[in-house]
Amino acid sequence: MRGEIKTAVILGVAIAAGVGIMSVYLGSIEQEDVPEFAVSPVDKSGFRTAPEIVGIAEYLNTTPEELDAKIEDSVVLYDIWTYSCINCIRTLPFITAWDEKYAEQGLLIIGIHSPEFEFEKDPENVMAAMVKHGIEYPVVMDNDMETWKAFENRYWPRKYIADHEGYIRYDHIGEGAYQETERIIQELLAERSMAMQTSMPSQDLVDLESFQHTSSRTPELYLGYQLAFGRSQLGNEEGFRPNQAVTYGSIPETPEIHKFYMVGKWQNGPESMKLESDSGEIHLQYFAKEVNIVTEGVGTIHVYLDGEPITAEHQGYSLNGHILDIAEPGLYNIVASNSANVHMLELRVMTPGIEVFTYTFG
Structure with a gap:
């Protein structure tokens, strides 16, 4: 369903x-x-x-x-x-x-x-x-x-x-x-x-700038095995193992675009991946202007773009420098570039218990 x-x-x-x-x-x-x-x-x-x-x-x-x-x-x-x-x-x-x-x-x-x-x-x-x-x-x-x-x-x-x-x-x-x-x-x-028999409505229109989306951008990615079923979005050879804690190894030298790769020990849940090791990583090569994640827990994630701490040019509004502080469940904007391009995004999850549900793109 x-x-x-x-x-x-x-x-x-x-x-x-x-x-x-x-x-x-x-x-x-x-x-x-x-x-x-x-x-x-x-x-x-x-x-x-x-x-x-x-x-x-x-x-x-x-x-x-x-x-x-x-x-x-x-x-x-x-x-x-x-x-x-x-x-x-x-x-x-x-x-x-x-x-x-x-x-x-x-x-x-x-x-x-x-x-x-x-x-x-x-x-x-x-x-x-x-x-x-x-x-x-x-x-x-x-x-x-x-x-x-x-x-x-x-x-x-x-x-x-x-x-x-x-x-x-x-x-x-x-x-x-x-x-x-x-x-x-x-x-x-x-x-x-x-x-x-009441007054007629105003005929002018609300004047707001509509968000312009990037065509051919990376699609929404689901980290929970139930929502990701049939989507082939997890790149690790270990794959999903429902309701098990899986230790994922290193990522390949040439990762596929639009796929995410886990490093560390992660509990495979129906809606999310939950970090069980002391730290973990998620690697993703994407094409978009904006990147958001939905996450839950209390802790920090360090955000790297193309191998370096993300700079002000690309920082999302949820970041403090290259650090994302998570205090409540919800959506966090981590990348906000001026134009769409291909980048390698690395999330270094520093706190056990952090759950990551989805990536979304604009």
């Missing part, structure tokens, strides 16, 4: 944009200064209704009763995400901006936090991520993936937008298409305003 779950493609895919073309005219002004509109009716027989939010472990920034009341008559953007997913993180500036801009006009954003890793089920970790990214809208913790299943979803991130009558009118996988998505929000809010 986990092999079928995917982090969404970088540029994203619009599955269905079912907003009808509206013919709108401004009618007479009532005493309350509420404009009267006419709109061509939209045939909704081909749209499904948004499923119920079910199986929730925690409600953040809301309560079940409050959320049910807010959904009624709102245009609802359901954002399926998880806080250590870099693709999800890159969408958040747009989503939080839409919340600030359109919440009073009838848009309700609900973050459906469906975790990829066990540590993402901790509400304190999720709340810390919400504070970090300025998330003030409701977030529900879908720890057992019940709402994920109700939406028949397979991707992080994914956005569904339902109109004020509960019909899903838009479905987008991954990043990108921000202007398209905002236009859909505006059109559905306009439909709502006409139906409910």
Whole structure:
């Protein structure tokens, strides 16, 4: 099952944009200064209704009763995400901006936090991520993936937008298409305003710089044997040995690009590699501008690029010099170059008990 779950493609895919073309005219002004509109009716027989939010472990920034009341008559953007997913993180500036801009006009954003890793089920970790990214809208913790299943979803991130009558009118996988998505929000809010005799939404668009991705970059790499199944991403000849502690030897003279190589004694877990020896290493030849890792534990990792301590030219924002101090589980940016290139990245893990889950690239 986990092999079928995917982090969404970088540029994203619009599955269905079912907003009808509206013919709108401004009618007479009532005493309350509420404009009267006419709109061509939209045939909704081909749209499904948004499923119920079910199986929730925690409600953040809301309560079940409050959320049910807010959904009624709102245009609802359901954002399926998880806080250590870099693709999800890159969408958040747009989503939080839409919340600030359109919440009073009838848009309700609900973050459906469906975790990829066990540590993402901790509400304190999720709340810390919400504070970090300025998330003030409701977030529900879908720890057992019940709402994920109700939406028949397979991707992080994914956005569904339902109109004020509960019909899903838009479905987008991954990043990108921000202007398209905002236009859909505006059109559905306009439909709502006409139906409910409220003010029309603003027609300008959020102006944020979208992250530009590197084509042909190294794909996401999984260090847990369950998530890495069938991907051929571990380069060591010892391979994965599920639920065993494996001592990995030296790396080959000519390592393959897009594969990682372990050195030291590592416990092979379903989601991660956990260091058991006093120190260990992970070597990776990659092609990208940015490199991030998802890790858990308390300790330090020393970061080397092309055989030398990483320099300011390439340092990620999570580093202090060439050192990564890990204090909480999550995503850490370790490389942030100005352009994409091939580099040999070496992580020298200095603390037993550190777990590494994934590498992601931009």
